Amino acid sequence: MKNPVTASLGRMYAIMRNTFIEAYRNRAFVGLGIASVGLVVSSIALSRLAISDQASRVLVDFGLFSIALLEVVIAIVMGVILIFKEVDRKTFYLILPKPVRRSEVVAGKFGGLLLVLAVALLLMGLAWVLSLWSRGIDLQPDMFKALALVWMEAALITSVALFFSSFASPVLSGVFTFGVFLVGRSVIILDELLTAKKGLIVQNPVVQTIASFTVDVFPDLSVFNIGKEIIVGVPVGWDYVGGAGLYCAGYCLCFLALAMLIFRRRDFV
């Protein structure tokens, strides 16, 4: 008799493995390779256009921004279509009657997507590092920390996408998830406006309440962006990366728990 925890992990691994195989046998992965090459070429081209002492800044900033954007796009697109595709193609009719909990299916799918994001990050990160190396820019440990944080941000967005796709159509899920991403990226600005002495936000109580609620509830995605620190040479410790990891894990758990709750009650007609 297998230990229930080991058995559950085994089932989640099976779903995760299948999700990953689906992604890498998809043509989208070829597109990812092309995007990585495009990233190297465009970064180098842009850095050549920049004033000589700004070249490294452009390469670091543009490279990180592009990687983060592509990771988030992968997270949103794959996150919103993954469950929908299983329902639409009726492949769930074969999976769900097997001895697997629906929560394990959601967790397995999430795990598979994290793996896809990690491989994509590895490819794009490699392209970025190559572009830095080709321009003679010294590689710093913080650059790798920045990549790890980009992956965390994408992981959080994936959990949001899975949550929305557990009850909404892919288009709506995509719109909602992108909305959360935009708000998440703006939380830091909103927080600054809330602490200002004057302005619409602090002067109108209704707007202030909404802004405070947004800052309190939505994830602050600026936590995962350390591009500025790298450019100005402010060191970022592993303790910061660890803290950001916990922050990401907390949000992921909340969104996944909600997704599991909805998915568990859903009828597959």
Place this chain on the structure above:
Amino acid sequence: MDHVIEVEGLAKTFRPPFRTRKVEAVKSVTFAVEKGEVYGFLGPNGAGKTTTIKVLTGLIRPTAGKVAVLGGAPRDIGVRQRVGFLPEQPYFYDYLKPRELLDTFGRLFGMDRALRKRRIDELLELVGLTHARERRLRKFSKGMLQRVGIAQALLNDPELIILDEPMSGLDPIGRKEVSDLVASLKAEGKTIFFSSHILADIERLCDRVMIIDQGLMKAAGRLGELLAGGRQEKEVLVGGDKDVSGIAEKPGVVRVEAMGADATKIVCSGAGFEDVLRGLLDGGFSVVSVTDGRMSLESLIMDLAGQGAEPPTGEVAP
């Protein structure tokens, strides 16, 4: 008697998106399947067969009623470990090969690597797909996919096998192979619950049947009892290509079947038989043979379709 499936007063209502009116897919269904029997589930399209099967496999929850599979809830992991299921027109991950697909499902059943390999080899051999084990599923024909579906339903060596239209998409040889497979699984002591439109297979394979129409159970019981309880029929074989449409309109005629280009079979009820026969002889038709027959399953289903909730024979619906 051990009941492998127990369903009591099952009802399922759906509310389609953006609609206010509810759809009652299953209104009231009660039945029990005994251990080791082959139970046929019959009914026209939209009768509620697939909805009932989805409840049995935990894909949907019942709106009302009690459902027990192998003594537990359909969604119980321990129950599912002992059940094999083939959905109607199964859809697969077409980027996988049959070996990979079965391997993924084997992992969900908690089978170790050696057991998975052995079962996959055995089952691909059983369904005649050993030669295609390394071919992507997107390149498979409908019949080949159905065979993969049967293989995955047997992967865990289940006690209960639920098959939704298992003959669908198969050629005559494939149908014969599935029929033989069902018979051999029965001989091994497995319980099989299957729905099919192919009445000959149901008549040949099933110990008991249930007929459902418009979400209501119409009849259930041993096939012999159900058919014996119905009206007696006579089959008149008429030779030649003379038009029989005038005779077909007589009240005693149940149905008319063309038997090739130069023969027609007229199935009539016992009461109307004499009138039909007289009409044929007076009309100068060539009557080749007259045979006594019990009521066919097809006639029984046709009779029950559109009737009220009360079953005419066999077990009584609630």
